[in-house]
Structure formats: C-alpha cells, structure tokens
Amino acid sequence: MKLLSSTKSFDGLQQQFRHDSEVLNCPMHFSVYLPQLAEEKREHRFPVLYWLSGLTCTDENFSQKAGAQRMAAELGIVLVIPDTSPRGDGVADEPEYDLGQGAGFYLNATQEPWKQHYRMYDYVLQELPQLIEANFPVNQRRAICGHSMGGHGALVIGLRNPERFTSISAFSPIANPMACPWGEKAFGAYLGADRSTWEEYDATVLLGRAMERLPILVSQGEEDQFLEEQLKPHALQAAAEACGYPLKIEHHAGYDHSYYFIASFIEQHLRFHADYLLAH
Amino acid sequence: MKLLSSTKSFDGLQQQFRHDSEVLNCPMHFSVYLPQLAEEKREHRFPVLYWLSGLTCTDENFSQKAGAQRMAAELGIVLVIPDTSPRGDGVADEPEYDLGQGAGFYLNATQEPWKQHYRMYDYVLQELPQLIEANFPVNQRRAICGHSMGGHGALVIGLRNPERFTSISAFSPIANPMACPWGEKAFGAYLGADRSTWEEYDATVLLGRAMERLPILVSQGEEDQFLEEQLKPHALQAAAEACGYPLKIEHHAGYDHSYYFIASFIEQHLRFHADYLLAH
Numbered sequence: 001m002k003l004l005s006s007t008k009s010f011d012g013l014q015q016q017f018r019h020d021s022e023v024l025n026c027p028m029h030f031s032v033y034l035p036q037l038a039e040e041k042r043e044h045r046f047p048v049l050y051w052l053s054g055l056t057c058t059d060e061n062f063s064q065k066a067g068a069q070r071m072a073a074e075l076g077i078v079l080v081i082p083d084t085s086p087r088g089d090g091v092a093d094e095p096e097y098d099l100g101q102g103a104g105f106y107l108n109a110t111q112e113p114w115k116q117h118y119r120m121y122d123y124v125l126q127e128l129p130q131l132i133e134a135n136f137p138v139n140q141r142r143a144i145c146g147h148s149m150g151g152h153g154a155l156v157i158g159l160r161n162p163e164r165f166t167s168i169s170a171f172s173p174i175a176n177p178m179a180c181p182w183g184e185k186a187f188g189a190y191l192g193a194d195r196s197t198w199e200e201y202d203a204t205v206l207l208g209r210a211m212e213r214l215p216i217l218v219s220q221g222e223e224d225q226f227l228e229e230q231l232k233p234h235a236l237q238a239a240a241e242a243c244g245y246p247l248k249i250e251h252h253a254g255y256d257h258s259y260y261f262i263a264s265f266i267e268q269h270l271r272f273h274a275d276y277l278l279a280h
Numbered sequence: 281m282k283l284l285s286s287t288k289s290f291d292g293l294q295q296q297f298r299h300d301s302e303v304l305n306c307p308m309h310f311s312v313y314l315p316q317l318a319e320e321k322r323e324h325r326f327p328v329l330y331w332l333s334g335l336t337c338t339d340e341n342f343s344q345k346a347g348a349q350r351m352a353a354e355l356g357i358v359l360v361i362p363d364t365s366p367r368g369d370g371v372a373d374e375p376e377y378d379l380g381q382g383a384g385f386y387l388n389a390t391q392e393p394w395k396q397h398y399r400m401y402d403y404v405l406q407e408l409p410q411l412i413e414a415n416f417p418v419n420q421r422r423a424i425c426g427h428s429m430g431g432h433g434a435l436v437i438g439l440r441n442p443e444r445f446t447s448i449s450a451f452s453p454i455a456n457p458m459a460c461p462w463g464e465k466a467f468g469a470y471l472g473a474d475r476s477t478w479e480e481y482d483a484t485v486l487l488g489r490a491m492e493r494l495p496i497l498v499s500q501g502e503e504d505q506f507l508e509e510q511l512k513p514h515a516l517q518a519a520a521e522a523c524g525y526p527l528k529i530e531h532h533a534g535y536d537h538s539y540y541f542i543a544s545f546i547e548q549h550l551r552f553h554a555d556y557l558l559a560h
C-alpha cells in the first residue's frame with residue numbers, strides 16, 4: 001500500500017493510496033478521509049462509511065465534489081472511497097462509458113473476457129475492508145452508501161450482508177438493474193444470458209427477500225434525467241411496500257443526477273449513518 | 281446572455297452563462313449561485329460575493345469543489361464566479377500555465393499582444409457587475425474574495441475601489457506580485473518593463489497607501505508549496521503593521537494550496553462577508 005497524496009481537510013486528512021489488489025488482479029487506487037488524529041486521540045477507533053461512486057467516476061469525484069469531509073470530521077467517521085472498476089492496460093474494456101473500466105457494477109463477473117478482473121463485489125465486501133481495518137484507526141462498524149451505479153452497489157452489498165453493515169443509503173440508485181438498459185447491458189456482459197443469475201445483484205429483488213432488515217435511506221431527485229428509464233426507484237419502493245420493509249425513500253423536487261444533488265443532502269446521509277455507526 | 285446550465289443546489293440554483301464581453305472583446309462564461317427563489321421571495325434582492333479563481337481555473341473549479349453553496353444559501357448571498365481570463369482562438373496565449381489564457385491576473389494589459397483582450401480588471405469591476413445587477417435579483421452590496429491569483433485580484437480590486445465593496449477576503453493570495461516569479465513574469469508581459477506601472481496591481485503596495493480601510497480577511501496554509509516563493513503573505517502583513525491597517529491574517533498549520541483548504545474555511549469567509557453585506 002503506497003500513499004500517493006495526503007491533504008489536510010477540515011482538520012483531518014484526505015489521502016489517496018495505491019495497492020495491488022489480489023481479488024481484482026491489478027493495481028488499484030482508493031481514497032480515505034480520516035477525521036482529526038490528534039495525539040490525544042491516537043487510540044481512538046472510528047467507524048467507516050464506504051462510498052461507491054457511479055459510472056465513469058474514480059475515487060476522486062466524491063472526494064472533491066461532495067463536501068462530505070465537513071460532517072465526517074464533525075461526527076467522527078472515516079470515509080473510504082474505492083474506484084469503480086479494475087483498471088489498467090491488461091484489464092478488459094469497452095469504448096462505451098457504461099461497460100468495462102469505470103463501470104464495474106460492483107459484481108463478480110462470470111463471463112469472458114471480464115471474469116479475470118471484474119470482481120468488485122468481493123473487493124468492496126472483503127479485500128478493501130481487510131486492508132482498511134489492518135492499516136487505519138478504525139473499528140468494525142461499517143456503513144455503505146453510493147450514487148447511481150454505486151447506489152445499486154451499496155444496496156446490493158448491504159442487503160446481502162446485513163451482518164457486515166449497520167446501515168445502507170443511496171443517492172439516485174439503479175434500483176432495479178434487471179429492468180433497465182444500463183443493467184441489462186452490464187449484467188448480460190458480466191453474468192451471461194441466464195437472468196436467474198442476475199437476481200443476486202438486483203436491489204429490488206433482494207429487498208423483497210431480505211430476512212434481516214437494515215435501515216435504508218434513498219434520496220432521489222425528481223428532475224434526474226435517468227429517473228424513469230434507468231433508475232426506477234418506484235420498483236424498489238413497491239417491493240418495500242409489498243413486504244413491509246421500512247425503506248425510507250425521499251423524492252426531492254427540482255434536483256438532478258449530479259454531485260450538486262449529492263452535496264445538498266450528504267449531511268443528511270452522514271447523520272443517518274451516524275445514528276447507527278455511533279450507537280452505544 | 282445565454283443560460284448554459286441550471287442545477288438545483290441547496291434549494292437554490294447553480295447556473296452557468298455565456299455572454300459577449302465588450303471589455304474583453306470575446307465570448308465569456310461565468311457561473312452564478314442563487315439562493316432559493318421561492319415565489320414569496322421574488323421581490324427580495326440579495327447581496328453578491330464575487331469569487332476570483334486562481335491560475336489554470338475556470339468558473340467551474342470553485343463551483344464544484346469549494347462547497348460554498350451551503351452557506352450562501354443559508355446566509356442569503358449570491359455568488360458570482362467569472363472565468364480567469366479572456367478565452368478563445370483569437371485571444372493571445374502562451375503554452376505556459378502562468379501567462380495567457382487561464383492567467384489573466386485581473387489587470388488591464390497595456391502591451392502587445394495582450395492589450396486587445398486582457399482587461400480582467402475592468403471586466404470584474406465594471407462590466408460583470410453591470411450585467412449581474414441588470415439581470416439577477418441582487419442589490420448593490422458587493423464583497424470580493426479569491427484564491428491565489430484570484431486572492432491577488434480580490435485584494436487589488438477591493439483596495440482600489442473601497443466605495444464599491446463592503447469587504448475583501450483572500451485564500452493564499454499572491455500578496456506581493458512585484459516581488460515573486462509569477463507576478464514578475466505576468467506584469468512584465470502584460471504591463472511592460474516600467475515597474476512603476478506595476479504598483480497599482482500589487483496588494484502590498486496598495487494596502488500601504490489605502491485611505492479608506494475595508495475589512496480584510498486573509499487565510500493562508502502553512503504547508504502551501506507556493507508560500508515563500510510566490511505568495512509572500514508576510515510582506516502584506518508587514519505593510520499592514522507599518523501603516524496600522526487592521527488586516528486579519530490567519531495562518532493554518534498543515535493546510536496546502538488546494539481546494540481542500542478553501543472548502544475547510546469557506547464557511548468562515550462567507551460569515552465574515554455576511555457581517556458587512558447583510559448589516560443594517
């Protein structure tokens with residue numbers, strides 16, 4: 001693990017690292033925000049919020065544009081921000097923005113040419129937390145949050161692993177990927193033609209089957225240009241109503257799909273997670 | 281004036297415009313943040329904070345990375361963010377980042393080939409406020425703030441025109457450009473070899489001559505890589521002490537020259553300006 005940069009932010013440190021991922025079989029970048037680590041706090045262990053970004057992003061978009069450090073510093077939460085796919089010349093790719101590098105969809109691919117590297121599900125669930133918990137002043141309380149493709153990833157990884165997380169939230173998630181063009185294209189390529197294998201990566205399907213019910217907050221802008229065709233929060237809401245899952249989904253008039261929307265509501269999401277991450 | 285984009289942010293609108301600048305003799309982009317304009321507030325006129333960005337920036341860096349909208353919304357202040365130089369194929373340029381496009385230094389050039397377009401001083405002081413005050417729900421209370429080259433610009437434009445502004449602030453300003461490599465290169469090119477003409481664009485010189493004393497806040501990171509060679513806040517501080525100017529200059533341990541520094545202290549700067557912009 002190599003430190004690439006370290007920048008003071010709200011009394012803490014915004015850092016970027018490179019490491020060789022065994023799971024993804026390539027070098028990866030990730031970013032971390034550490035609240036103030038004064039000498040007197042050196043023994044303190046912080047809980048962690050994992051943030052998963054959307055299509056085309058790296059670990060830098062959220063770090064630079066969401067304004068999350070202010071509340072993370074105030075609440076005492078470490079932020080961990082992985083990249084959105086394996087990367088590099090030796091990693092399969094497509095010229096389109098919605099498949100290949102920058103579009104890992106937080107799943108374990110089973111098909112050629114993707115399966116050698118595209119295992120973001122295992123990376124985010126296992127390898128990255130192990131690395132974080134071995135090298136940073138954190139405890140084992142974890143929450144997960146994301147935007148768009150990363151909102152899908154947060155919902156899927158959280159719903160399938162309720163013992164690993166205290167809470168889940170998402171901005172503008174791809175909530176029912178089996179039934180939208182982005183999801184059908186990516187799942188078809190990464191998972192193959194058998195749609196039954198897609199279900200374990202579809203938040204709307206998983207929510208209906210959830211035995212343990214983590215708190216979930218979803219924020220959606222009503223002027224989001226991808227709302228009806230790609231995101232389908234109403235499918236998730238219907239699944240929650242059908243099974244009585246206490247999903248909190250908020251529709252915000254006038255907001256679009258951008259980081260300006262995320263920045264406007266990141267404080268609410270951090271406070272939501274803090275209620276569980278910091279609970280006694 | 282053409283609206284290029286409009287994005288909801290913290291209940292207000294982040295907008296980008298293009299217009300044909302007479303002063304700069306080229307089309308220009310600028311950005312505006314408007315706090316919530318609910319129907320019942322339609323008659324309200326907001327004060328304006330002008331933000332001047334640093335070398336290589338456009339109007340988008342501050343808009344996306346500083347997190348200023350939150351406090352602008354809360355306090356009720358319009359943000360206006362111009363580009364950092366004239367732009368376009370017909371505008372003189374140099375390949376280096378510190379001269380030409382992206383490096384206008386907020387002055388009126390007198391030398392060839394610059395003088396046909398490089399008049400950012402008049403643009404920021406006159407043309408842009410006229411445009412803003414004719415087209416947006418603002419009053420004539422103005423404050424000015426900036427970063428690095430833009431901190432220089434804010435100090436110079438504010439100190440020379442105290443009747444136009446309520447208050448001045450700067451992050452990491454080029455505080456004594458006549459005595460640093462960036463300033464000597466730019467002033468030599470734009471203003472020519474006669475250094476006496478440089479003085480009207482040097483904050484340290486101007487502060488020592490100021491008859492009317494606007495409130496000034498300067499924030500400087502102690503780990504800023506440009507601190508000693510380019511920024512020279514101590515020269516500004518010495519000038520203030522020599523003449524008894526009540527300059528408030530704060531040195532922050534550990535912070536660098538980046539937008540992470542700006543984001544960490546933008547709330548303080550907005551509250552500083554609000555004390556004057558919103559005073560009865």
